[in-house]
Amino acid sequence: MIMLDAKSPSGPLEAQWSGYRDHLKLVAPTNRRKFEVVIVGSGLAGAAAAATLGEAGYNVKCFCFQDSPRRAHSIAAQGGINAAKNYRNDGDSTFRLFYDTIKGGDFRSRESNVYRLAEVSVEIIDQAVAQGVPFAREYGGLLDNRSFGGAQVARTFYARGQTGQQLLLGAYQALARQIEAGTVQMFTRTEMLDVVVEDGRAKGIVTRDLVSGEISSHAAHAVVLASGGYSNVYFLSTNAKACNVTAAWRAHRRGALFANPCFTQIHPTCIPQSGEYQAKLTLMSESLRNDGRIWVAKEAEDNRRARDIPERERDYYLETRYPSFGNLVPRDVASRNAKGVVDEGRGVGPLKNGVYLDFSDAIGRLGRDAIEEKYGNLFEMYERITGENPYEAPMRIYPAPHYTMGGLWVDYNLMSNVDGLFVIGEANFSDHGANRLGASALMQGLADGYFIVPYTIASYLAPHLGETVTAGGAAFQQTEKEVSERLARFMQASGKRTVDTFHRELGQIVRDECGMSRSKAGLTRALQKIPVLREEFHANLNLAGNGEGLNMSLERAGRVADFFELAELMCIDALDREESCGGHFREESQTSDGEALRDDENFTHVSAWEHTGDASSPILHNEPLEFEAVQLTQRSYK
Amino acid sequence: MKLTLKVWRQETKDAPGALQTYEVDDISPDYSFLEMLDMLNERLEEQGQRPVAFDHDCREGVCGACSMMVDGQAHGPQARTTTCQLHMREFTDGDTIVIEPWRATAFSIVQDLMVDRSAFDRIIQAGGFISVNTGSAPEANLMPIPKDVADDAFDAATCIGCGACVAQCPNGAAQLFTAAKIGHLSLLPQGQAERDTRAVSMVEQMESELFGSCSNFRECEAVCPKAISIDWIARMNRDYLRAKLKGVTRR
Ligand SMILES: Cc1cc2nc3c(=O)[nH]c(=O)nc-3n(C[C@H](O)[C@H](O)[C@H](O)COP(=O)(O)OP(=O)(O)OC[C@H]3O[C@@H](n4cnc5c(N)ncnc54)[C@H](O)[C@@H]3O)c2cc1C
Ligand code: FES
Numbered sequence: 102m103i104m105l106d107a108k109s110p111s112g113p114l115e116a117q118w119s120g121y122r123d124h125l126k127l128v129a130p131t132n133r134r135k136f137e138v139v140i141v142g143s144g145l146a147g148a149a150a151a152a153t154l155g156e157a158g159y160n161v162k163c164f165c166f167q168d169s170p171r172r173a174h175s176i177a178a179q180g181g182i183n184a185a186k187n188y189r190n191d192g193d194s195t196f197r198l199f200y201d202t203i204k205g206g207d208f209r210s211r212e213s214n215v216y217r218l219a220e221v222s223v224e225i226i227d228q229a230v231a232q233g234v235p236f237a238r239e240y241g242g243l244l245d246n247r248s249f250g251g252a253q254v255a256r257t258f259y260a261r262g263q264t265g266q267q268l269l270l271g272a273y274q275a276l277a278r279q280i281e282a283g284t285v286q287m288f289t290r291t292e293m294l295d296v297v298v299e300d301g302r303a304k305g306i307v308t309r310d311l312v313s314g315e316i317s318s319h320a321a322h323a324v325v326l327a328s329g330g331y332s333n334v335y336f337l338s339t340n341a342k343a344c345n346v347t348a349a350w351r352a353h354r355r356g357a358l359f360a361n362p363c364f365t366q367i368h369p370t371c372i373p374q375s376g377e378y379q380a381k382l383t384l385m386s387e388s389l390r391n392d393g394r395i396w397v398a399k400e401a402e403d404n405r406r407a408r409d410i411p412e413r414e415r416d417y418y419l420e421t422r423y424p425s426f427g428n429l430v431p432r433d434v435a436s437r438n439a440k441g442v443v444d445e446g447r448g449v450g451p452l453k454n455g456v457y458l459d460f461s462d463a464i465g466r467l468g469r470d471a472i473e474e475k476y477g478n479l480f481e482m483y484e485r486i487t488g489e490n491p492y493e494a495p496m497r498i499y500p501a502p503h504y505t506m507g508g509l510w511v512d513y514n515l516m517s518n519v520d521g522l523f524v525i526g527e528a529n530f531s532d533h534g535a536n537r538l539g540a541s542a543l544m545q546g547l548a549d550g551y552f553i554v555p556y557t558i559a560s561y562l563a564p565h566l567g568e569t570v571t572a573g574g575a576a577f578q579q580t581e582k583e584v585s586e587r588l589a590r591f592m593q594a595s596g597k598r599t600v601d602t603f604h605r606e607l608g609q610i611v612r613d614e615c616g617m618s619r620s621k622a623g624l625t626r627a628l629q630k631i632p633v634l635r636e637e638f639h640a641n642l643n644l645a646g647n648g649e650g651l652n653m654s655l656e657r658a659g660r661v662a663d664f665f666e667l668a669e670l671m672c673i674d675a676l677d678r679e680e681s682c683g684g685h686f687r688e689e690s691q692t693s694d695g696e697a698l699r700d701d702e703n704f705t706h707v708s709a710w711e712h713t714g715d716a717s718s719p720i721l722h723n724e725p726l727e728f729e730a731v732q733l734t735q736r737s738y739k
Numbered sequence: 740m741k742l743t744l745k746v747w748r749q750e751t752k753d754a755p756g757a758l759q760t761y762e763v764d765d766i767s768p769d770y771s772f773l774e775m776l777d778m779l780n781e782r783l784e785e786q787g788q789r790p791v792a793f794d795h796d797c798r799e800g801v802c803g804a805c806s807m808m809v810d811g812q813a814h815g816p817q818a819r820t821t822t823c824q825l826h827m828r829e830f831t832d833g834d835t836i837v838i839e840p841w842r843a844t845a846f847s848i849v850q851d852l853m854v855d856r857s858a859f860d861r862i863i864q865a866g867g868f869i870s871v872n873t874g875s876a877p878e879a880n881l882m883p884i885p886k887d888v889a890d891d892a893f894d895a896a897t898c899i900g901c902g903a904c905v906a907q908c909p910n911g912a913a914q915l916f917t918a919a920k921i922g923h924l925s926l927l928p929q930g931q932a933e934r935d936t937r938a939v940s941m942v943e944q945m946e947s948e949l950f951g952s953c954s955n956f957r958e959c960e961a962v963c964p965k966a967i968s969i970d971w972i973a974r975m976n977r978d979y980l981r982a983k984l985k986g987v988t989r990r
Binding site for chain 1: 750751767768769770771773774777778781783784785787788789790792794795796797798799801802803804817820824826828849850853855856857859860863864865867868869870871872873874875876877878879880883884885886889890892893896897899900923924927929930
């Protein structure tokens with residue numbers, strides 16, 4: 102029986118982390134090199150952890166599947182990173198950032214973790230600036246801030262539209278310094294395909310060299326997964342193409358619980374799909390909603406060009422339905438409403454799959470130059486992708502899967518229920534509840550990697566001093582064998598369909614039934630379709646080439662196989678959670694005017710799922726959430 | 740659209756390679772260049788053939804993974820655009836397009852259009868950082884940095900490490916890549932303490948790799964998807980010379 106102990110400290114929130122840290126065990130500097138730590142991932146979370154543990158003197162091995170750690174998906178983050186610096190003197194504080202994050206997550210995250218996140222946020226900015234991250238500055242030379250995602254204070258630090266790039270390069274450079282110093286060994290183009298668990302403890306990982314095809318084992322005293330989120334289960338998302346759930350899923354199959362898998366975020370402002378072979382969706386920054394007005398025609402099947410539709414025949418639906426927030430309602434609300442009008446046949450564009458985001462009023466009011474100054478690069482990007490000029494015709498946007506709040510369950514130490522298996526960054530479930538606020542994922546990844554896991558991992562390692570680890574034992578041999586056999590099974594399949602056709606079809610099912618809006622009927626449908634398609638996938642897959650060398654189809658086959666199992670768990674979780682909260686909207690649970698309705702009495706908990714060997718029948722464990730510092734309120738944006 | 744593609748196919752690093760011809764049709768002008776290649780690959784897979792290997796990930800022009808010569812030009816015909824952001828409307832129905840990997844001695848071919856750019860990582864490892872351990876940073880606003888200095892540093896820091904500069908350079912030189920990082924860090928007050936050793940270490944690491952030398956062809960600047968200016972190279976040369984005159988050696 103698995104006991105879920107969050108290990109949250111007691112006492113007043115403000116004193117929890119410092120008090121806890123003071124009592125964690127330490128590893129003396131001269132002993133640190135006696136420990137091996139494996140880190141899977143070189144994004145913000147992984148690179149920050151690898152660099153920091155390397156600086157401390159541990160022996161670190163870091164893995165990524167790209168050709169360089171600098172290319173991890175974090176590089177693509179645009180908008181910014183939050184920190185409670187209160188440089189603007191607008192009343193921000195650790196408590197406010199904590200409160201906004203808990204409330205934004207619709208009260209489905211842990212107070213202790215979120216408070217700590219807000220607390221260390223300020224150190225992240227100091228660290229990044231010292232590394233040379235070129236954040237935007239004011240004329241006086243001090244750091245600039247902006248307000249992001251509807252926040253009432255300006256606490257977002259940014260580097261033009263490339264905040265993720267600059268933060269990642271900062272972490273990558275710190276990592277490079279440790280690689281040069283010999284404390285970190287970097288493995289690029291290497292994919293982790295399993296965790297080795299023995300007697301309930303993580304002992305290392307099994308990897309495949311993506312160029313030679315070679316399978317190897319790496320033993321460690323502790324394993325850290327920093328492998329990112331799973332939005333690509335939807336096939337089309339704003340994530341980088343290769344983002345996948347394999348590292349987390351393999352750990353799940355080895356015993357790590359998967360928490361709140363149905364909590365996914367669909368971002369409202371992305372460029373709509375343009376054709377069948379489309380490979381990904383592009384995010385247009387949320388900041389556009391500050392000046393753009395969202396509308397569709399009042400009547401369905403209105404085929405006129407935007408400019409030919411007179412004002413009175415337009416429906417500025419967010420402004421009408423939410424007079425106080427208007428176009429700035431939170432992401433989930435904006436997304437759901439866009440889906441609503443498109444489903445009514447009022448979508449715009451050649452495929453009728455978008456809504457307008459119109460800047461003509463703002464251009465009229467502020468002048469074209471002012472708009473160009475603010476959004477020039479975004480307008481250019483939009484034009485490059487769609488071939489349309491947004492100064493002349495309104496942009497077309499539609500929601501797209503963007504971020505996954507769910508992930509592997511971790512306690513206050515960021516350790517999963519498997520001893521020695523830590524999970525950080527987007528891969529864990531810890532801080533964002535049922536909905537993530539803008540500019541807080543970068544904050545969480547770096548908080549976990551720079552400032553939290555280095556402390557908690559030391560405390561885990563300390564009692565294991567003197568234990569040697571080797572990759573030769575029975576558990577490693579068995580895991581390697583299972584990995585090789587699984588790859589061989591993919592290669593032996595001699596069916597007719599390519600991996601991508603399956604992934605596309607799976608994505609469509611999950612998008613339709615477990616996307617912006619979920620219902621009992623739809624989820625039940627999905628739970629019938631997914632296992633059938635999964636069976637076809639294993640029987641009717643067509644893979645070219647062999648497993649010996651570089652084989653991109655084989656890589657994708659393994660990832661898609663894991664997405665199939667995850668998709669089923671997402672639907673099971675969504676079906677079980679008979680309430681609406683954050684990004685999880687159950688049609689059966691809404692207020693009389695169609696807004697999300699939480700059920701605090703029955704669902705103020707984390708749903709953590711245990712794998713049983715059969716993807717269709719996982720076991721549910723609950724971690725009750727207790728709130729002492731905040732009061733649960735129903736969100737309202739009317 | 741219907742197109743004829745001539746694509747470089749090469750099994751492994753040391754195997755011989757050759758251009759192979761493929762016909763693709765039903766290409767929508769709204770596809771990105773890489774979506775066009777995805778479509779080719781899916782058709783190849785359906786016929787049991789090995790798909791064309793190429794690096795890519797973000798598909799938003801920022802990770803620097805995508806890397807191919809399109810009709811002899813790094814990232815293709817559109818200025819300031821990575822291959823993933825290039826769209827098929829830049830081409831005409833019936834075109835023949837030649838697609839090759841980055842060609843440079845320092846970037847060996849892994850397979851087809853995929854090359855090994857680890858030399859770039861080694862240049863950064865040699866000194867492309869500011870030595871500051873986690874936890875030892877001072878309060879961020881203690882040191883104001885004039886906005887124009889921060890903005891200039893940012894311009895250099897936007898380098899995505901794709902390698903187009905090396906691929907387009909007739910000599911296969913890596914000056915623009917190296918100079919951009921040296922420039923970014925040496926402009927900032929935080930980067931001053933290591934300014935001399937950084938310049939020497941990075942330049943000498945670059946020279947120890949198989950890159951050629953710079954003879955001011957300016958091709959790098961022209962193909963750089965982030966429009967990084969070759970003025971950074973002059974600045975790097977000054978930093979390097981100054982450090983050498985002071986007798987500074989590699990770290
Ligand atoms: C377009 C876009 C814009 C965004 N903008 C913002 C923003 O403005 N502000 C904000 O706060 N957040 C933003 N986000 C979210 C944020 O970027 C991510 O949540 C965050 O960067 C995730 O970081 P990470 O370190 O957890 O994982 P990632 O950066 O995804 O890194 C995962 C790493 O794990 C490796 N990996 C994964 N699986 C394996 C395996 N099996 N074997 C070996 N290696 C593996 C990968 O190679 C990679 O190095 C944005 C996201 C997107 C998609
Ligand atoms: S795929 Fe990332 S820059 Fe092209």
